[in-house]
Amino acid sequence: MxxxxxxxxxxxxxxTGASSGLGExxxxxxxxxxAKVVVAARRVDRLRHLAERIKSAGGDAAAVAMDVTDRxxxxxxxxxxxxxxxTIDVLINNAxxxxxxxxxxxxxxxxxxxxxxxxxxxxxVARAFVDQPGMAGxxxxxxxxxxxxxxxxxxxxxxxxTSKAGLIQLTRHMALELxxxxxxVNALCPGxxxxxxxxxxxxxxxxxxxxxxxxxxxKLGTAEDLSGALLLLASDAGAFITGVAxxxxxxHLLHSL
Numbered sequence: 001m002x003x004x005x006x007x008x009x010x011x012x013x014x015x016t017g018a019s020s021g022l023g024e025x026x027x028x029x030x031x032x033x034x035a036k037v038v039v040a041a042r043r044v045d046r047l048r049h050l051a052e053r054i055k056s057a058g059g060d061a062a063a064v065a066m067d068v069t070d071r072x073x074x075x076x077x078x079x080x081x082x083x084x085x086x087t088i089d090v091l092i093n094n095a096x097x098x099x100x101x102x103x104x105x106x107x108x109x110x111x112x113x114x115x116x117x118x119x120x121x122x123x124x125v126a127r128a129f130v131d132q133p134g135m136a137g138x139x140x141x142x143x144x145x146x147x148x149x150x151x152x153x154x155x156x157x158x159x160x161x162t163s164k165a166g167l168i169q170l171t172r173h174m175a176l177e178l179x180x181x182x183x184x185v186n187a188l189c190p191g192x193x194x195x196x197x198x199x200x201x202x203x204x205x206x207x208x209x210x211x212x213x214x215x216x217x218x219k220l221g222t223a224e225d226l227s228g229a230l231l232l233l234a235s236d237a238g239a240f241i242t243g244v245a246x247x248x249x250x251x252h253l254l255h256s257l
Contacts (some may be wrong), residue, residue: 001185002183002200003137003239004079004233005235005236005239006033006232006235006236006237007033007034007235007236008030008033008034008035008090008234009033009035010034011034011036011090011235012035012036012037012038012081012086012087012089012090012091013027013030013035013036013037013038013087013088013089013090013091013092013115013234014026014037014038014040014078014088014090014092015030015037015038015039015040015083015094015130016041016066016068016092016093016094016095016125017040017041017068017094017096018038018039018040018041018047018050018094018097019039019041019042019046019047019050020041020043020046020166021044021195021196021197021223022094022145022190022193022195022223022226023039023041023092023094023095024050025035025038025223025224025227026092026094026226026230027050027054027061028054028057029230029231030090030092030230030231030234031054031057031060031061031091032057032059032138033227033231033234033235035089035234036059036060036061036062036084036085037054037059037060037062038061038062038063038064038081038085039051039061039062039063039064040063040064040065040066040077040081040082040086041065041066041126042065042066042067043096044063044065047063047065047103048063048065048237050063051063058072060085060129062081062084062085064077064080064081064084065077066125066126067163068095068117068121068122068125068250069116069117069120069121071124072159074124074125074128075128078128078129078132082132082133084209085133087132087133087134087136087138088129088132088140089139089140089141090141090142090143090234091125091127091129091140091141091142091143092143092145092230092234093122093143093144093145093167094126094145095117095121095122095125096117096118096145096163097113097117097118097161098114098157098160098232099114099159099162100156100157101112101156101159101251102156102158103105106158106159108164111157111159114159114160114163115159115162115163115166117163117165118160118163118167119163119166119167119170122144122167122170123170123218126144126174126185129142130178130181130183133210135181136181137181137182138182138256139182139183140181140182140183140184141183141184141185141186141233141234141235141238142171142174142178142183142184142185142186142197143187143188143189143230143233143234144167144168144170144171144186145185145187145190146164146165146167146168146171146186146188146192146245147160147161147164147189147190147191148189148247148249148252148253149161149164149165150163150164150165150166150167150168150187150189150245151165151168151245151247151253152188152253164189167171167187168187168189168245170197171185171187171243171245172184174233175242175243176243177182179242183194184233184238184239184241184242185242185243186233186238186241186242186243186244186245186246187244187245187246187255188222188226188229188230188233188248189245189246189247189248189249190226190248190249191221191247191248191249191250191252192217192220192249192252193220193221193225194220194221194222194223195223198220202220214252215249215250215251215252215255216250216251216252216254216255216256217250217251217252219250220244220250221249221250225248225250226248229246229248233246247252
């Protein structure tokens with residue numbers, strides 16, 4: 001029997017921060033693999049357009065408003081998602097923010113903005129996932145989107161890196177405790193991926209010098225470079241994988257000292 005273990009047909013996946021960037025890409029990838037997808041973010045208009053594009057391509061999708069920093073918003077979003085497709089099987093904890101600055105210039109409000117969104121909110125959404133009606137004993141997968149900065153050190157990224165390192169440790173603890181619930185929990189740790197936000201910098205002379213001197217492969221990754229790893233962690237192809245922080249970085253963390 002030749003079974004495609006990456007197939008997500010019959011599964012329901014919820015992606016936070018899905019209104020743009022990697023979240024939007026992840027939603028498309030999961031839909032193409034057969035999952036019914038619930039796209040969640042604050043910008044509902046963009047989510048609705050994304051859901052319509054997914055349906056036009058033959059997939060199934062629904063949009064729900066969710067502010068991951070607001071407990072009531074998260075609760076309401078899961079209830080609405082349940083009315084669309086039933087119990088969520090796969091959670092992609094993607095919503096996140098960055099505020100790059102030197103440690104000595106950081107303020108409490110900067111800490112609260114970054115850490116509350118990247119770490120506390122991921123915990124909040126995962127708790128809502130676990131507490132869904134009908135989730136008891138049901139197989140599930142949580143993929144927390146961390147970063148190679150949660151593993152290594154980047155100058156001027158103390159808040160972001162700390163939040164992403166905390167998310168990796170939270171992933172490990174969740175994986176250990178949720179095994180008994182038949183829920184796998186892993187972290188996907190992207191390296192430097194080309195986006196609309198950073199493409200200008202990396203095309204500049206300074207950005208090109210960074211690529212040449214700091215990334216062994218001397219190139220940026222693309223969103224598509226994350227697709228295989230995402231599907232591995234979300235699907236039955238990764239059924240025996242839990243508690244892993246998987247870097248997808250073109251060898252960036254291998255940079256020689």
